[in-house]
Amino acid sequence: MDVCDILDRLVAFPSVAGRPNNDIAGWIETYLREYGAKVRLVPGPEGDRSNLFATIGPADVSGYVLSGHMDVVPAAEPQWSSTPFALRKEGERLYGRGTTDMKGFLSAVLAAVPVLSHLRLARPIHVAFSYDEEIGCRGVPYLIARLPELCAKPLGVIVGEPSGMRAVRGHKGKAAARVTIHGRSGHSSRPDLGLNAIHAMSDVLSAAVREAERLRHGPSDASFEPAYSSLQAGVIVGGQSVNIIPDSCTIELEARAIPDIDPAGLLAPVKAQAEALAARGYVVEWTPLSAYPALSLPQDSALSVLLGELTGAAPLAAVSYGTEAGLYQAAGLDAIICGPGDIGRAHKPDEYVLESELAACRQMIEALGARCAT
Known part of the structure; x- marks a missing residue:
């Protein structure tokens, strides 16, 4: 199968995050x-989803990991020009949910496997799909x-998130949380008998805004845009009707x-402000949603030098989005x-990847295999 055939098969699996993934993992x-x-x-x-790890070559020798994820975001937007989970080719563009993020990379890896399997690898190539x-x-x-x-401790991990085939050495870390405040409902004409959860949440939101403004003034790192850490409230939900005291x-x-x-x-300062509301009779729930550390690979590291040679371009210092690479680095890799x-x-609707991008990725992986061969 060539890379487009493989991408066609992978896109056909509606492997939306948070759902069972036995079908796509089993096919791979x-x-x-x-x-x-x-x-x-x-x-x-x-119990209904798995990561996949595979080794080509000797597992007891240090090698390299090709890392990607099998899940995709939902594709319910009405603006799609075609069925999101059916690959559509138009010129050099290959449309479908996950073509860029990141089944294109998975397809390039799998398309390179026949070549890798015929090499006499002195160092292994591992496949890690999450x-x-x-x-x-x-x-x-x-x-x-x-x-x-x-496997033996890898020499490096290449995370194939979309980067235009330009290696990237860094990204910010992220943490997300949900805050729910429970008050007491009642008729809006008697606010003295209720506990208005929206009013209470204004204290928490104000704390978030203050922290966001404080972070603008440093510390900073010029590799990033913006150069400082950031904080924002992205979703707010509450209340039923204007004449009902909102209880959550x-x-x-x-x-x-x-x-x-x-x-x-x-x-932490926002969490402290939320928890302080308990003294006023509110019930507060703080639920962590996600967290991953930042990535910061030195410019002169062996992996950075290797990727510069494999791609023909010096790695970029940083990107604004986050990846699993920070978790690998936190584990000592x-x-x-x-x-x-x-x-x-x-x-977004009509997500696509270019055939030339897939070809360049496959070429890079095969070149890595040649470096690992005897």
Whole structure:
């Protein structure tokens, strides 16, 4: 199968994050086994979805990991020009949900496997495909925890998020949380008998706005846009009717942190403000939604130099979006981003990847295999 055929098969799996993924993981497992790869499914606690880890070459020698995620975001937007989960070719463009983020990379990896399997690899190439990345990198931690029993410590991890095939050394970390305040309902003519959850939430929202403004003044890192850490409230829900005292209100917050800053710590002042409402009779729920650390790979690291040679361009310092690469680095492994597609095409109707981008990615992977061969 060529890379377009493989992408066609992968896009046809509606592997939306948060749902079972046995169908896509099983198809990839069967494909890899046909070429002699040693494959393990690494389930998570949900019981209906798994990560996949495969090795081509000797597992007891340090090699390289090609990392991607099998899940995609939903595709319910009415603006799609064609069925999101059916690949559509138009010129060099290949349309479908996940073509850029990031089944294009998965397809390039799988298309390179026949070549890799025929090489006499002195160092292995590993394939690590995760689940539920799109809802907070929930699956990959279970895979990372099992790496010591699956292979020798890797020399590096290449995370194939869309970067236009330009390697990237850094990204911010992220933490997100949901705050729900429960008050007491009643008729709006007697506010003295109720507890207005929306009014109480204004204290929490004000704390978030203050922290966001404070972060604008540093610390900073010029590699990023913006150069400082950030915090925002992205969702707020509450109330039933203008003449009913609202008994609940919910906001969802996120913080994005430059390297060496704990993203969850940026939310701490907001959490403290929320919890202080308990003294006024409110019930407060604080629910973490997701968290991953920043990525910061030194320019002179062996992995950065290698990717510069494989792609023919010096790696970029940083991008604004986040990836699983930070989690690999936090586990003690060098990690870098490099994959086909453009992040600006992701998470929107008529997502697409270019055939030339897939070809460049496959070429890079095969060149990596040649470096690992005897």
